[in-house]
Amino acid sequence: MHPRQIQHCNQCGTAVEHRVPEGDTHARAVCPACGHIQYENPRNIVGTLPVWEGRVLLCKRAIQPRYGLWTLPAGFMEMHETTEQGALRETHEEAGVEIELDGLYCMANVKPVSQVYLLYRARMLRPHWEPGPETLEARLFGATEVPWDQLAFRTVRETLERFFAEQQTGRYSLQIFDID
Amino acid sequence: MHPRQIQHCNQCGTAVEHRVPEGDTHARAVCPACGHIQYENPRNIVGTLPVWEGRVLLCKRAIQPRYGLWTLPAGFMEMHETTEQGALRETHEEAGVEIELDGLYCMANVKPVSQVYLLYRARMLRPHWEPGPETLEARLFGATEVPWDQLAFRTVRETLERFFAEQQTGRYSLQIFDID
Numbered sequence A, B: 001m002h003p004r005q006i007q008h009c010n011q012c013g014t015a016v017e018h019r020v021p022e023g024d025t026h027a028r029a030v031c032p033a034c035g036h037i038q039y040e041n042p043r044n045i046v047g048t049l050p051v052w053e054g055r056v057l058l059c060k061r062a063i064q065p066r067y068g069l070w071t072l073p074a075g076f077m078e079m080h081e082t083t084e085q086g087a088l089r090e091t092h093e094e095a096g097v098e099i100e101l102d103g104l105y106c107m108a109n110v111k112p113v114s115q116v117y118l119l120y121r122a123r124m125l126r127p128h129w130e131p132g133p134e135t136l137e138a139r140l141f142g143a144t145e146v147p148w149d150q151l152a153f154r155t156v157r158e159t160l161e162r163f164f165a166e167q168q169t170g171r172y173s174l175q176i177f178d179i180d
């Protein structure tokens, strides 16, 4: 989701000014009453490619945006967790699947919405899953089975394309790319 | 810097409640007046290891925290930039040095302050730099010259230790680690 523009100071409630503070390089939401500067920064989306016998577990979204389209288990990283912990948490919440992480697979910048995807390859420990409330259903897909025209996000498509291409070679390397 | 706890809705200014919204898993700052939920998420710190003839350019901080201690050029990623663009911008702002990125070198989670460091190796195009206002001075350091007891952050120390160890082998690989 896009964050809405800051209108009020989150420390004292006064209406903010949007201006470049002295010594700064970017416009910020500055409070004329208490002086607090409310920063906005890009957010990380952490998640996994859960793999069982070469097939990847995708989740059909039960929430907006992109209701009914397929995605990897992933979501916003929370305070006081590491990227690995966030990836495990999101996979557990959305797919209800037991996994072990196999290393960072993709770092993708989605500049228009100020998001950074950090997705890990993961080994499913058994072919069993239990989707959470944000997921209509989950299913394993091989390279030829992926619903390419029903994927929720371009980052997911790009990641899956790269993953299945590398799967042919048997060797995986960190994928770094930008989505405009 | 630690973000201060959210006290007021940044959309309407009303004092927020801190509670777990329906269907959510974490406590949030929820506005009882307009219903807006103000999320907080970890922030990325982007920067570089600028290298000239095997030595790394460090910057002596002219700002708090850690005034007078040495660090790599790095800072908070801004909205509407990629991690690469952020790393280049911070290096330019803090060290005033022309570089080309050589690839992501380190991803470090600093969970207690909810920060993720993303640092790139970078080639300096010439042995010239011009520190910005946040830097007292900048200087090149080889493995045996680094002021190990005057480094500003543990992430910087850990990254430099790993970099100079790998320098012996002539091969660099992505470093992923956590700082508690």
Ligand SMILES: [Zn+2]
Pocket: A009, A010, A011, A012, A013, A014, A031, A032, A033, A034, A035, A036
């Ligand atoms: Zn204020």
Ligand SMILES: [Zn+2]
Pocket: B009, B010, B011, B012, B013, B014, B031, B032, B033, B034, B035, B036
């Ligand atoms: Zn409100």
